[in-house]
Structure formats: structure tokens, C-alpha cells
Amino acid sequence: MSVLFPHAGTADGDAIPFRVHMEADHSVDDLLIVSESGLNSYVQAKADRNVRRAVLDTLKQWVKAVATGDTQDDALVLCTADLSTVVGHLSRALTRLRDPYAQAPSSSEQAALDEFTKEILALSPKADETGLLDELLRRVVIWHADCGNSGSPAVTAACTMLGSLLGGYDKGYVAFSLLRDEVSDLAQLRSGLDIDQARALLTKAGLVSARSIPTSTRSALVRYRTGVRDRARELAIPGLPLDIRPLPVPRLLGNLRVRCRGFVDSRYVSARAYQVVPLTVLARRVPRITLLGGPGSGKTTALIHLAAATAGQAAAPMPIMVRLGKLADRFKHERDVEIADHVLVGAMDVPTLDAAEADLVRSEALARIRTGRALVMLDALDETGYIRQDVARALKSWLDTIHDDLRVIVSSRDTAYSSVAILGLTEAELGPPSDLDDTVRRVVEHAADWSGRPDRDDDIATWLAKRVLWLRMAVGEHWAMMDIPLYAMHIAALAAATRFADLPPNNALALNSVVESVWLRWEAGVRRQGADPLPGLPDRDSSADAFNSTFSLVTEQLEDRGRSVDALAATIAKHLEADYGSPRGLARTSARQLLAMWDDAGLFVAHGPDSVVTARTKLLIELGRAIRISTMSEEEKGARIRELIDDSEQREIILFVVAFDRSVRDLVTRLSVEEKEVPAALALGTAYRRDPSGFADCILGTIDTLIAGLLDEQCPQFVSIALLLAHLPVPDKLRDEVRSAAQRRLPPVWGAVFEAIAAYEWAVREKDPDQLVLDLPDAPPPPPVLDPSDVLWRLAAFRKVLTLPEPPERDVKLTDLEWKIEPGYALVKAAEEMAPVDPEVVTKARLSPLVLDGHTALHLDMLAADHADLPYGSAAAQSPLSPAAVLRSDVGALATLITMLAAPSAQNPEYGDWSLDIVIEVLRVAELHLFRPGVIDDIVTLGRDTLVSLLHDIAAFLGFTPQDLAGSAASCIELLPQDLDDETAIDYQWSAILYGGDPEWIDTELPYRIDTTEDSDGRRQRALDHIVSVALSDDPIALYAAAVLLDRLGSGSPSMVANTLRPRLASLDSRKFIKAPATLSALVCKLDPNAIAELQNSHNPAVRWGVLETVTHHVVCEGEPEARILLELMANDPDRTVRFAIENHLRQHDTEFSDAVEELIHTKLTEAASYWSCVECGATCQPMASPTCQSCGESTQPSLTDEVTD
Known part of the structure; x- marks a missing residue:
């Protein structure tokens, strides 16, 4: 620990700092105090300078030392009397910037800050202005003559700095007060504090730890810090499966920024309420962070750099990095997942140390965690595989018990958000570098000095010029792919680490090399979990081959809006059975695991009932398909092109292929020009629009085919043909004919x-x-x-x-x-x-x-x-x-549209849940509450049914404050179409409401980022209670709320939804069979498996139906042997309708029992059903001899097949 006070001046008038060093197990910030009583002697010692210059020079010299790395001191608290106007402006500017809710600095305050930083930068030309400002905010407090005001911002900041090292703000305040009072009592600060006085002062107050660190541990910690910094310096682009060695690029992603919605700092402000700051800045100011990002965005790299930066600061917390994927391997065969301090320390990543030193470091790390003096970085929650939810819940339990001062960062891909949300930490998104184009060029430029670079005979200028020229050719019109960091890194590595003569000579081969490398052999391959083969496959090599082969299979099955996950699993299972000989039951289990792996690889999101291709990978998938087509034989290629060309949804793939495959282009040209096929002409005409020079030789024949299609009265694509012809160079002599035909049709x-x-x-x-x-x-x-x-x-x-x-x-x-x-x-x-x-x-x-x-x-x-x-x-x-602004205020029309458009889905929730998308789009996409506070409240006020009123509850549950929901004026009801049966007008108006405005609030994704950790007034719980009440009511919307709304909300907050549903269902004593409780029972059993035991003996048949449906799923689809006993028991339910849950599951999932399970059911179903329940009116205890309900007269007695009957 070091404490710095001004000492008496020397004969030549310079002040000499008197530094007191104390042995301690951790460092305390430097503290420079110039109080009112000591001001005169300080100034007299510097009589040849003015007061402002004396203070600013002292501060400037210290910050310069920090900026150049000459000192590892972590913080400085500068306390002065009210010296001058300039120092006052500087003080207020720093105070405002440090306070997240303060107003922006005034012009004079900003000018003082700019002038001060300019002077420091002049002394340190290589210092980064952004980093310098962060150092000032983190290290510097200017305290005016307010030593008696304990609540001043300067004193608060000083106590916070000291408290972060001494174990809390209270201890920091005590230390600051003791030092301040002791110095003030000394006569004009001439003698300062000697070492014994300072030691006695803080030790007496219990502020210096009595524990001493052994010399061996100190030595191990020094080597640990060195290893952490060395690992960051040695970061490299990993060796690619293209026979390219690792390419060393230190600080490759140094220009990464973090977007954090909850962090406010006027210096880093950006659009859409996100604040873009360096990760190091966010980690210092926010104690608990969830770091999200796409595949290859640099999450692990960023954490490695953060660990190195933290290890280089003497007073900073100890960096502790844990790879959660490796930690999950330890829990693979354990019944319960429990995480504690010693478990994390045992999995801690300790670089370049022998076993004895590593044990010493881990022991110290455990002590630091328990005292809150560590930075724990938990990397890659998404790589924990099928136990991800269990690991997330265990981490949540650990976070609830750790020291308040412990800093934690958990990184994960955004595809695993449903698990990440459980932790309830401050969310930050790690995007790609601020300039990927610049990053790629920096990679290549760095490699110019690389000892292993190829073509060493070329001078650097020539070498660089060749690579930059090749990059432009290789990327071509697909430069948008640079938004995917993996692509950028691989294309740069390919350019830098390959002899120029061996680089792919054209755009097609470059795309083939990089795209196939990124997804099929590198990015997806590294996501295989563990070393074990998939169930039903003989070894890991077979599993790896099956893993890669399913990529083509899955991407061919996926449509633009996704495909049923169950259908995809069935397709993959058949593939594994036919091509790999896997048994049927194990093939389905393997198929589910493969889908989860592809989900983890970021290729598509498989949460919920549908699988959706993510926007960032759709381009790669289409390119991958196109590249695979180009590698087929001519016969296969022709058949595939003819198959795709008639599908307008697949036309983009054709456009990719014709761009770099001459044989495909010739085939499409022949189809268009010679065979006069309109779909081929549409594809070729679109290709001409993108690259006129590349398709000029065939455009006239293509135009002739398109004109013939426009004149053909039987051609259904005449609108598309006409619009495309309007863009093409139609010959002058044919223009009148085209215009006439277009106007006529x-x-x-x-x-x-x-x-x-x-x-x-x-x-x-x-x-x-x-x-x-x-x-x-x-x-x-x-x-x-x-x-x-x-x-x-x-x-x-x-x-x-x-x-x-x-x-x-x-x-x-x-x-x-x-x-x-x-x-x-x-x-x-x-x-x-x-x-x-x-x-x-x-x-x-x-x-x-x-x-x-x-x-x-x-x-x-x-x-x-x-x-x-x-x-x-x-x-x-x-x-x-503008239409968007006008229609955003039309809350009355919006309420009516929600009601009208959602009604069909509410009555038949099993056939679609897009009505909830409408509600969520209003809340999340259009963000109406930001543009017009209170608009949600107005919609509810003007709404006409329960669905619209649920909008208020959804908003409250998602975290909207009462201010967001309360009171604004509604208008423009007359904009609603008079003819409500006019689907075109309604469709247009709805599109205009959602998509007709500024692009910054347009986002086609519907994230369910639900944070229920803050609910001090119980608003969210009350909103959820009301939604559950609606689901259990007699309202026609009840089944929609049960089957769709709570299911979707439960995916974001499973524990809260499950805990709300369980007691309501358990207390349900009605004997009526109602669909909504059946659906809710299945939902709560899915969200919380412990609910099965509680609900299996419910008096309500619908609740038992939901439990039996869940148990059937566990046995049939998941192959869980422990669930078979419960299935035996529940399969003999006296209510035949409850038994029907077994067959209902089989029909919905298109599955069959394995032989063992089928024999089990036949053996155990020895009791005939006593009665049945009517699913139409809910009446129970219907006699088995009657096929019709005695209450409503409907023929609703379920008919079970032999598989589930006795």
C-alpha cells in the first residue's frame, strides 16, 4: 500500500513527494491530499508558479506516468482547496461524466477538460484520447474545500475508490476520514505521515489485512500475471483446415466495442439508446455483466485481453478465467449440477505454470473470490451442451451467494439467450469490430512483417498491393459477408498465409475455400461437445462425419420462415438410420443432439416449435448451397438447377451460382433464350441488373422471353415480368408494345x-x-x-x-x-x-x-x-x-387491428401463434412507448376484448415501467379502413404501422429478453397472475393465453412462470375437462420437471392429461428409463380421455413406441377405463357404453388404437 502526501519543498523550490510503503497483500490507491491547512506551504514551496499550474502539473505528471505505463498505481484522489475557476470547471466536468444521470458538461467545463487532456496528450503522443479520458474518470477526483461535506460527489468517489480495495464503501469512508483528519492535524503538512504513523492509523481501524502472503505464493502470482499477459500477446488466428498455420496477430480485435443498453455515458453515446464503450471501460464500472455476441465475434479474445489488462494493474482485482464448456464436462455424469467457489477455482485456466505453482495460484484465487477482490470471467455458457439450463441455474444460485464486491462476466452466444437471461446480469453485446474492412487490412499489413509470410522475395509494398487486390476480387459483390467476423478473419488469413500463386484464382473458388472452411469444417466442427460418440454410432469419427453431413440435409429442408423442429429431427433420424445403421430410438436421440449442436453453432435458432435461420448466416447458407451445386456432375447440376429455378423462394441461390459457374450460366441462358422458360429469364434478368457487363451477351434474348411471357394471358407471373422489364434495356421498337401490354394486364x-x-x-x-x-x-x-x-x-x-x-x-x-x-x-x-x-x-x-x-x-x-x-x-x-408518425398515434385503429387480426389465431392456437407476434412487435419492434409515452395504456383503454387488455400485462411482465404505460392522447381513429373486410387495406395499414418509419426502430427479430430480477413493487408478478387467471377463465381467449402466450413468456422466464402456475393448478378442484388447464399442465411440467410429482394425482382430469402427455414425451422422445414406471402407473388412469394423452403425443410427433415400451404398455394396461370426459363441454364421468356426451350430445369419446389400449 502506498500513501502519497506533499512534503516540504527543497531549496530550489520544487516539491518532493513523500511516499510511504507498507507491506500488505493488496495495494491501496495512491492518495494525494492538499488540504486547506496545507495549501499555503504547498504554494510557498512552489513560489515561482501559480496555484493552478502547481496543481495541474502534479496531476499531469502522474497521469502521464500512467498513460505511458511507467506506474501500475491504480487510482489517484486529488483533494484541493478552491484554487481557481479553471480547476473548478475541470472538477465539475469529471463529476458530471462520472455520474450516469448527470447533465452533459457545459461548454466551459468541456473546454477545461479538453484543454487538460490536450496538454497530457502533447506529453504522450501515443496515448489514446478515449483511454485517457477513461483513466481520468477512474483515477481522478478533485475535491474543493468541502472536507466537512461527506455527501459531496468528490468524497463519494474517493471513498468508493478506497472501498473497492478495502472491502466496501463503509471501510473506504472510514479510511478516507482517518487520513484526511490526520493530515489536517499536522502543522501545514510539513512533516506528512511517517511509515509507523500510517501503519498504526489504518491497522488500528482494521483496514489493513493481517494476513500476509507467503513468498512462494507471491512468486507464483507474478508468473501467473506474466502468463496471462503473454497469452494475450500470443493470440493468433487459429490454424484453418486449409493447411494454413496459425497467423499471429496481437490485439487483432482491438477495435471491438460493447453495446450496453443500461450503460449511460455521454462520451460514448450512440443511436437506439445503446451506449458503445470499450469493454475495459464497462468492466470497470459495471460489476456483473453478461457478454453476448454472434459466432466468431471475439468474445473469448476480448476476455483474454481484458484479463491481461487487469493483470497489469497492481490494485486491480485478480483475473480468473473459467471455460464453462470444460466445466460442464465434469457434470456430464452427475445427477445434480452445483457450482461453488472451489468448483470454479478447480476449473480455472492457469497458463504456463507447473502443478505446484498452479495450486498456489488457485488457493489465492479462492481467497480473493471470497473477499470480493477478483474478476471472474466465465466463458462460453453456450458450449455447455444439453445441461446448459442446469448450469445456468447453478450459476444463478452461486451469484446469489457471492461477495457483493466480486466482479463477474459471463459470455455466451446470443443463441443461448434463454439460458443467459436466468442470470439476471447487465447485458452487453459484443459486436464485430467497428470497421471490419480496416480489421482485414490490418491483418494483412501485420502479416507483411511476419517471419513466416509467403513470397518473401517480394518487397513489402508489392506484397501488400497483391493481397489487397486479391481481397477485392475474392470478396466481390459479397462484401456484405464482412459483417460476419469469422468470414473476415478467414479471408484475411487466406490472403496473408498463402503464396500468391496458390491463392484461389477467382471469386467462386475463394468463396468455396472460405465459406466451406468457416461453417462446415471449422466453426461447426469445434462445437461438437466432448469426446464421446453420438448415441448409436460406433466412434467419434462417425459422429463427426454425421455431424457435417447433416448440414446439407438440414439447410435443404429449411425454408425462409423455418421448419418444424420435430420434422427436422425425424428427417435427420431417418438419415442416420439409412446411412449409418443407427437403431431407430437412438437415431432420434442423436438427431436431437445434432440439432442442438447446429443451434449452438449459430446456424439457426431451434427454440420453440420452429427452427428459424438466423439473418447473419442466411447468406452463408445460400452461398454454401450454390457452391455445392457447382461441384456436382453436369447431369446432377442440370437436374438441380431445373428443380430450383421454378421456385421463386430459391432464386437467390441461382443468382449466386450463375455469378461464378460458367456451366450453370450457360444452362440458365439456354433455358431462357432457346427454351423460352420464363423462370429462367426472370433469374437471368435479375442477374443482369446486378452485373450488366457480365450478362450483356444474353440480355436481348432474355428480354424477348420476358416479353413473350408478358403477352401470354396464361402466365401467372406477369407482374414480376413487367416490373423486371421496366428495369431492363428494352429495345426502342419494342417499348410501346411492352407498355401497352403492361397497362392492359x-x-x-x-x-x-x-x-x-x-x-x-x-x-x-x-x-x-x-x-x-x-x-x-x-x-x-x-x-x-x-x-x-x-x-x-x-x-x-x-x-x-x-x-x-x-x-x-x-x-x-x-x-x-x-x-x-x-x-x-x-x-x-x-x-x-x-x-x-x-x-x-x-x-x-x-x-x-x-x-x-x-x-x-x-x-x-x-x-x-x-x-x-x-x-x-x-x-x-x-x-x-409521414404515414409512420401519423399511424403511430392512431392507437384506436391499432387496438382494433390487433383484435381483428388476432381473433382467428386465438380460436385455433394450435394452428398458428402469429397473433402474439403482433403484440410483441408493437412492444419490442415498433417501440411505440418510446415515441409516444402511454400509447400502450391508450390501446388497452380503447381495446374491445381480452386480447388487447393482455397487452398491458405483457408489457408490465417484460419490464415496462408505469411511466411507459401511463396516459397520452389518442387520435386519428378515422384512419381505420371503413370496410373492415378489405384485407388489402388492412394489410397495408398494419404494414405501415409496423414498417413505415425510421430504420433505427425497425428490427425484424422478436427477442424475448425478459428480466424479472427487478420486481420490487410486485408489478410483474401481478401481471403474470392476471395472465394466468385469463388462461384459467371461461373467456374465449383462455386457450390462446395458455397454449401460446404463457408458453412464449415461459421460454424467457421459466422459473417465474412455473412457480406461478404450479399452485394454481394444484388447487384446481374442478372435475371438468378443459383444454386450457391441460395445456398449462403440460407447460408447467416442461418448465419444471418437479411439478410432475405434485400434479400427477390431481382431481382435475385435464391436469392429469397434461402430466401424462409430458411423461409420454420423456419416454418416447427422450428415452428416459426412469419415466417408464410413472408411465405404467398413469396409463391406467380411470378416465379414458386422460389415457388419450399417450396417443395424442404419438400423433402430434409422428412417432412410435419402441418394442420394449410397446410391450410394457400392453403388459401394464390391465384395467379397463371406468369413464371418459367430454373435451367439448368438459363434462366428466361419461359412461363407457355411450359414444356421445350426455351433457352436450357431441360424439367426443376418444377412440384409442391397440397400442394404448388393453
Whole structure:
């Protein structure tokens, strides 16, 4: 521990710091105190300088030493009297920036801070300005003459700094008060504190630990810190399966930033209420963090760097890193997962130490954890496999018992969010580097000095130029893939670590090398859990081969909106049975595990009933399919292309293949030009739009095929054909024919859209192909080559599309892309061409019903900003009358739409749950409560049924505050379509409400990030209680609330939903058979397996039905032998309807009993059912001899097959 006080001056007038060193097991921050009583002597000792200069020089010298690494001291508290205005401004600026709820610094305060940092940077040119500011905020407190004010921000910060090292704020306050009072009592600070005085002062107060660290442990800790720092310096891109050695790139991801919604700091503020800060900054200021990120985003790398940075600071907490995947291997064969301090320390990653030293380090780590003086980094919760939920619950229990001062970071992929949410920590998202393009180039530039780089004969400039040129060729038009960090790293490694002559010579082979490497052989392969083979397969090699082979199988099965997980599991199981000889029961178990592995690899999200391809990997999957097609034989390739070309949903794959496979391009060209197949022509025409020079030789024949399709009255794709022709260079002699056919066949609005696009694309162009020359009124005379009649036609087309009163018709065959993009494209181009003549057209365009997506709205906002000479994105550039703004205030119409659109799904929840998506989109995607506080409350007030009122409960459960929900004015009810049967109008209006505004609040994902850890007033629990009450009521919406709403909410907060449902179901004494309790019973058993024992003997048959359905699932699908005994017992339920739960599960999951289970059921079902319950009216105790219900007259007695009867 070191305590720094100013000492008497020397003869030449310089002040000499008097530093007192004490032996302790940890360091205490440097403390520089210049109190009121000592100010005069301090100034006299520096008589040749003014007061401000003396203070600032002392501070500047100290911070410079920190910035250059000359000292490892962790913090400085500078306490001064009220010296000058400049020092006061600096003090207030630091105080404001340190307080997350304070206002931004004033101009004078910001100027003082900027001037001060500028002076320090001048002394340390290599210091980073962002890092310097963080050091100031973390280390510096300027305390004015307020020593008696214990509540001042400066004193609070000082006590917090000391308390973080001494074991809590209270101890920090005691230490600060003792030191302050003792120094103030000394005569003008001339003598300071000697070593004995300081030791006695703090030891007497119990603030210095009596425990001493043995010399051997100290030595081991020094080597541990060195190993942690060395590991960070030696980080490398891992060796790829392309025979590339590891490429050393220290601080490869050094420009990573963390987006944290709950962290507020004006210096790092960014859009959408996220705060973007360096991870080191967040780790210092937020004690408990969940670090989320996509595959390869650098989570482990970031934690390694953070550990190294922390190990380099003498007073910082001890970094302790634990790989949760390795920890999970220890629990694989244990019944219960329990995590404690000693368990984590036992799995601690200790680099480069022998066994004896590692034991010493672990012993010290255990002591640091228990006293709260450690930073515990738990890496990769997503890699814990099938016990992930158990590990998360065990971690939650551990977090609830640890020391308050212990700092913890848990990293995980966002695909494992449902498990991460259990922990209730502050969430931060680790995105890709702020500039991936720059990162890739830094990789290559760094490799230029690498001793192992190929082509050593080239000078560095030539070597770099070749690689950068190859990178541009290799990425080509697929530069969007650089958003995937793994792709960026691998393409950079391939460029840097391969001889130039051996690099893939074209775009196709480069994509093949990198994409296949990233997903099929590297990223997915490293996610195989443990060393054991999959059930039913002979060895690990077979398991690895099966793992990779299922990629093609799964991706071919997945559709844009996903595919039933059960269907995928069945498909994979059949594949394992046929190709690997796996027994049927084990094949299904292996299939489930394989799906979970692909889920962990981030390829798709398999939570809930559907499997959804994630946005970040869809491009890679499509490229992977295209690459595999290009490697087929010519016969197989032709058959596959003909199969795909008729499916508009798969057209993107065709576009990838024709871009780099000449044989496929020739095949598609032959189909389009010679065989006159319209789907092939559509694909080729789209490819021409992307790369005109690459497909110029076949475009005229393609246009002929498209025109023939447009003239064919039987062709169902005429709208798509017309829109594509409007973009293509149709020969002049054919344009009138195309226009006539389009106007004759297209609906009115689509006809206007076609005309506007053609008017723009077919116009006369100068040398600049992007510049349109159009003669408009009051404009210069047209060029001599321009036909005046064409000018009038284009002018009329633009004006017509700008004045359309309704959205495009939906009763024609179109893709979603055309429905959203083409009308907006026509509108934007018309506005661009007309705006120079009539600036009001921009305002009209922003109100147009053709604004159907965020891109259109953004381009119109930019156009308006250009003409108004305003910066893009400013509030002044936004239109208050845009459709999105108007419809966002139309809460009455919104309430009616929710009710009307969700009603069919509420009555039949088993056939779709998209109505909940509507509710969640209102809350999470459109974020109406941010734009209009109280809008949710208004929707509920104006709503007409229970579904809309549930919106309030959902919002409260998801964490919306009462301020978000309370009171605003509703308006614009007249915007609701008068004809509620007009599906086109309703569909348009709903799309405009959700998608018609600024892109920053548009997010197509629906995250269920539920944090129920903060519920001090019980609002969330009351909201959940009400939702459960609705599910158990007689309201028609009850089954929807049970089957959909609580199931979806339970995926985000399983324990809270289960704990609320269990007592309600256990106390249900009604004998009626109602569907909702049956569904809830199955749900609570899924969320909490312990509920099975509590509910299996319920008086209510519906509750027993849900338990039996769950037990059947455990036996049939999961192969759990311990559940068989319970299945034997419950299968003899006296109610035949309850027994039907067994067959119901088999039918829904398309499964069969294994021979052993089937024999078991036949043996144990020895008792005939006594009665049955009516699932229609709920009446129970119906006689077995009667097939119809005596209460309602319906024939609802279940008919069981021989498999589940006696």
C-alpha cells in the first residue's frame, strides 16, 4: 500500500513527494491530499508558479506516468482547496461524466477538460484520447474545500475508490476520514505521515489485512500475471483446415466495442439508446455483466485481453478465467449440477505454470473470490451442451451467494439467450469490430512483417498491393459477408498465409475455400461437445462425419420462415438410420443432439416449435448451397438447377451460382433464350441488373422471353415480368408494345408503378449512366435527340405515381421483395426527378401509401434534407406528417387491428401463434412507448376484448415501467379502413404501422429478453397472475393465453412462470375437462420437471392429461428409463380421455413406441377405463357404453388404437 502526501519543498523550490510503503497483500490507491491547512506551504514551496499550474502539473505528471505505463498505481484522489475557476470547471466536468444521470458538461467545463487532456496528450503522443479520458474518470477526483461535506460527489468517489480495495464503501469512508483528519492535524503538512504513523492509523481501524502472503505464493502470482499477459500477446488466428498455420496477430480485435443498453455515458453515446464503450471501460464500472455476441465475434479474445489488462494493474482485482464448456464436462455424469467457489477455482485456466505453482495460484484465487477482490470471467455458457439450463441455474444460485464486491462476466452466444437471461446480469453485446474492412487490412499489413509470410522475395509494398487486390476480387459483390467476423478473419488469413500463386484464382473458388472452411469444417466442427460418440454410432469419427453431413440435409429442408423442429429431427433420424445403421430410438436421440449442436453453432435458432435461420448466416447458407451445386456432375447440376429455378423462394441461390459457374450460366441462358422458360429469364434478368457487363451477351434474348411471357394471358407471373422489364434495356421498337401490354394486364396501382420505373430507366442518358436528362416545365430546352412526346409521357408517369391514393394491389402473384421494394423505388425516383421543379413533391411523397418499408422512408427523408439543406437524420429533417408518425398515434385503429387480426389465431392456437407476434412487435419492434409515452395504456383503454387488455400485462411482465404505460392522447381513429373486410387495406395499414418509419426502430427479430430480477413493487408478478387467471377463465381467449402466450413468456422466464402456475393448478378442484388447464399442465411440467410429482394425482382430469402427455414425451422422445414406471402407473388412469394423452403425443410427433415400451404398455394396461370426459363441454364421468356426451350430445369419446389400449 502506498500513501502519497506533499512534503516540504527543497531549496530550489520544487516539491518532493513523500511516499510511504507498507507491506500488505493488496495495494491501496495512491492518495494525494492538499488540504486547506496545507495549501499555503504547498504554494510557498512552489513560489515561482501559480496555484493552478502547481496543481495541474502534479496531476499531469502522474497521469502521464500512467498513460505511458511507467506506474501500475491504480487510482489517484486529488483533494484541493478552491484554487481557481479553471480547476473548478475541470472538477465539475469529471463529476458530471462520472455520474450516469448527470447533465452533459457545459461548454466551459468541456473546454477545461479538453484543454487538460490536450496538454497530457502533447506529453504522450501515443496515448489514446478515449483511454485517457477513461483513466481520468477512474483515477481522478478533485475535491474543493468541502472536507466537512461527506455527501459531496468528490468524497463519494474517493471513498468508493478506497472501498473497492478495502472491502466496501463503509471501510473506504472510514479510511478516507482517518487520513484526511490526520493530515489536517499536522502543522501545514510539513512533516506528512511517517511509515509507523500510517501503519498504526489504518491497522488500528482494521483496514489493513493481517494476513500476509507467503513468498512462494507471491512468486507464483507474478508468473501467473506474466502468463496471462503473454497469452494475450500470443493470440493468433487459429490454424484453418486449409493447411494454413496459425497467423499471429496481437490485439487483432482491438477495435471491438460493447453495446450496453443500461450503460449511460455521454462520451460514448450512440443511436437506439445503446451506449458503445470499450469493454475495459464497462468492466470497470459495471460489476456483473453478461457478454453476448454472434459466432466468431471475439468474445473469448476480448476476455483474454481484458484479463491481461487487469493483470497489469497492481490494485486491480485478480483475473480468473473459467471455460464453462470444460466445466460442464465434469457434470456430464452427475445427477445434480452445483457450482461453488472451489468448483470454479478447480476449473480455472492457469497458463504456463507447473502443478505446484498452479495450486498456489488457485488457493489465492479462492481467497480473493471470497473477499470480493477478483474478476471472474466465465466463458462460453453456450458450449455447455444439453445441461446448459442446469448450469445456468447453478450459476444463478452461486451469484446469489457471492461477495457483493466480486466482479463477474459471463459470455455466451446470443443463441443461448434463454439460458443467459436466468442470470439476471447487465447485458452487453459484443459486436464485430467497428470497421471490419480496416480489421482485414490490418491483418494483412501485420502479416507483411511476419517471419513466416509467403513470397518473401517480394518487397513489402508489392506484397501488400497483391493481397489487397486479391481481397477485392475474392470478396466481390459479397462484401456484405464482412459483417460476419469469422468470414473476415478467414479471408484475411487466406490472403496473408498463402503464396500468391496458390491463392484461389477467382471469386467462386475463394468463396468455396472460405465459406466451406468457416461453417462446415471449422466453426461447426469445434462445437461438437466432448469426446464421446453420438448415441448409436460406433466412434467419434462417425459422429463427426454425421455431424457435417447433416448440414446439407438440414439447410435443404429449411425454408425462409423455418421448419418444424420435430420434422427436422425425424428427417435427420431417418438419415442416420439409412446411412449409418443407427437403431431407430437412438437415431432420434442423436438427431436431437445434432440439432442442438447446429443451434449452438449459430446456424439457426431451434427454440420453440420452429427452427428459424438466423439473418447473419442466411447468406452463408445460400452461398454454401450454390457452391455445392457447382461441384456436382453436369447431369446432377442440370437436374438441380431445373428443380430450383421454378421456385421463386430459391432464386437467390441461382443468382449466386450463375455469378461464378460458367456451366450453370450457360444452362440458365439456354433455358431462357432457346427454351423460352420464363423462370429462367426472370433469374437471368435479375442477374443482369446486378452485373450488366457480365450478362450483356444474353440480355436481348432474355428480354424477348420476358416479353413473350408478358403477352401470354396464361402466365401467372406477369407482374414480376413487367416490373423486371421496366428495369431492363428494352429495345426502342419494342417499348410501346411492352407498355401497352403492361397497362392492359396490370392492376391500376401496379400499372402506375411500372410506368414510373420505365420512365426513369428508359430515359435518355448522357455519358454518366446514372444521370437522367429530362425536360420539365421551366427547365432548359431538351437535347435535340430527345423526343418531346417522351418528355410528356415521363412527366405524366412521375406525377401519377406521386398522387396515388392507395397502396398496390395484393391479389396478384408477387414476392415480398417486389411488394415492399418496387413501389418505393418508383416513388423515390419520381420524387428525385420532380423535386427540382416542384419541391412540394417531396412532402407529398412522404405521405404516399407507397412508403411500405424503412428504406423508402429513409431515402425520402434524405431527399427532403438535401432540398432543405439539413443534415441527414436530424429531427428537423423528419416529417411529422409521414404515414409512420401519423399511424403511430392512431392507437384506436391499432387496438382494433390487433383484435381483428388476432381473433382467428386465438380460436385455433394450435394452428398458428402469429397473433402474439403482433403484440410483441408493437412492444419490442415498433417501440411505440418510446415515441409516444402511454400509447400502450391508450390501446388497452380503447381495446374491445381480452386480447388487447393482455397487452398491458405483457408489457408490465417484460419490464415496462408505469411511466411507459401511463396516459397520452389518442387520435386519428378515422384512419381505420371503413370496410373492415378489405384485407388489402388492412394489410397495408398494419404494414405501415409496423414498417413505415425510421430504420433505427425497425428490427425484424422478436427477442424475448425478459428480466424479472427487478420486481420490487410486485408489478410483474401481478401481471403474470392476471395472465394466468385469463388462461384459467371461461373467456374465449383462455386457450390462446395458455397454449401460446404463457408458453412464449415461459421460454424467457421459466422459473417465474412455473412457480406461478404450479399452485394454481394444484388447487384446481374442478372435475371438468378443459383444454386450457391441460395445456398449462403440460407447460408447467416442461418448465419444471418437479411439478410432475405434485400434479400427477390431481382431481382435475385435464391436469392429469397434461402430466401424462409430458411423461409420454420423456419416454418416447427422450428415452428416459426412469419415466417408464410413472408411465405404467398413469396409463391406467380411470378416465379414458386422460389415457388419450399417450396417443395424442404419438400423433402430434409422428412417432412410435419402441418394442420394449410397446410391450410394457400392453403388459401394464390391465384395467379397463371406468369413464371418459367430454373435451367439448368438459363434462366428466361419461359412461363407457355411450359414444356421445350426455351433457352436450357431441360424439367426443376418444377412440384409442391397440397400442394404448388393453
